[in-house]
Amino acid sequence: MSFVVAIDGPAGAGKGTITKLVGEKLGLVNIDTGATFRCVALNMLQKNVKMEEEEKIQKILDNINIEMNSDGKVFLNGEDVTHRIRENDVNNLVSPVSTLQIVRNKLLEIQRNIAKGKNVIMEGRDIGTVVFPNANVKIYLDATAEERARRRVLQNKEKGIESSYEEVLNGIKERDERDSNRKIAPLKKAEDAIYVDSTNLTIEQVVEKIIGIINDKKS
Numbered sequence: 466m467s468f469v470v471a472i473d474g475p476a477g478a479g480k481g482t483i484t485k486l487v488g489e490k491l492g493l494v495n496i497d498t499g500a501t502f503r504c505v506a507l508n509m510l511q512k513n514v515k516m517e518e519e520e521k522i523q524k525i526l527d528n529i530n531i532e533m534n535s536d537g538k539v540f541l542n543g544e545d546v547t548h549r550i551r552e553n554d555v556n557n558l559v560s561p562v563s564t565l566q567i568v569r570n571k572l573l574e575i576q577r578n579i580a581k582g583k584n585v586i587m588e589g590r591d592i593g594t595v596v597f598p599n600a601n602v603k604i605y606l607d608a609t610a611e612e613r614a615r616r617r618v619l620q621n622k623e624k625g626i627e628s629s630y631e632e633v634l635n636g637i638k639e640r641d642e643r644d645s646n647r648k649i650a651p652l653k654k655a656e657d658a659i660y661v662d663s664t665n666l667t668i669e670q671v672v673e674k675i676i677g678i679i680n681d682k683k684s
């Protein structure tokens with residue numbers, strides 16, 4: 466039997482950073498489900514397939530191979546796309562792509578397969594609600610849109626990218642709106658998820674809090 470920790474929450478709440486750190490400390494395999502949606506979006510860009518071309522998207526899904534290794538590297542059809550899937554063209558396409566039912570069906574199967582037989586910490590939007598409704602631990606990690614925008618601007622700065630706070634904030638609000646209001650698997654807190662607000666916490670404090678929650682559930 467595998468042990469599953471589900472971490473859901475909006476873009477920029479710190480899921481990626483926190484999941485990685487908690488996974489390392491507790492020896493859980495870290496699975497970033499957003500990366501699987503990003504791989505589909507990238508493959509569409511590579512093949513010049515548009516959102517409305519459902520048959521072509523289905524063909525992509527029938528042939529897609531997505532792998533993640535323990536260093537957090539992501540491979541799309543054998544190619545290392547770890548960095549490529551974080552670029553702007555993918556950022557722009559991934560949110561609409563994630564609203565397509567055919568895409569979600571296929572990725573649900575892939576995500577469950579990746580986790581099979583392993584002790585995992587899996588982050589996304591619908592892990593506790595759809596992918597693993599029986600997860601051992603469910604956490605909903607949140608922060609205000611303003612704080613998430615502030616973090617994203619800092620992150621960009623570290624990467625040498627200058628970005629305007631207002632633009633980043635608007636982008637985050639738009640994405641929240643789309644992710645929360647889509648018909649299929651919208652972003653929402655599972656009833657039995659524990660709500661963690663990271664707005665006024667440091668990374669270390671969030672990690673400590675989540676490890677505490679996991680250890681409580683284990684005992």
Ligand code: DC
Nearest residue numbers: 498499500502559560563589590591
């Ligand atoms: O976490 P991220 O920014 O890499 O996610 C990219 C997109 O994929 C985001 O717009 C929402 C979507 N997504 C989803 O719908 N369900 C998930 N489990 C993970 C991500």
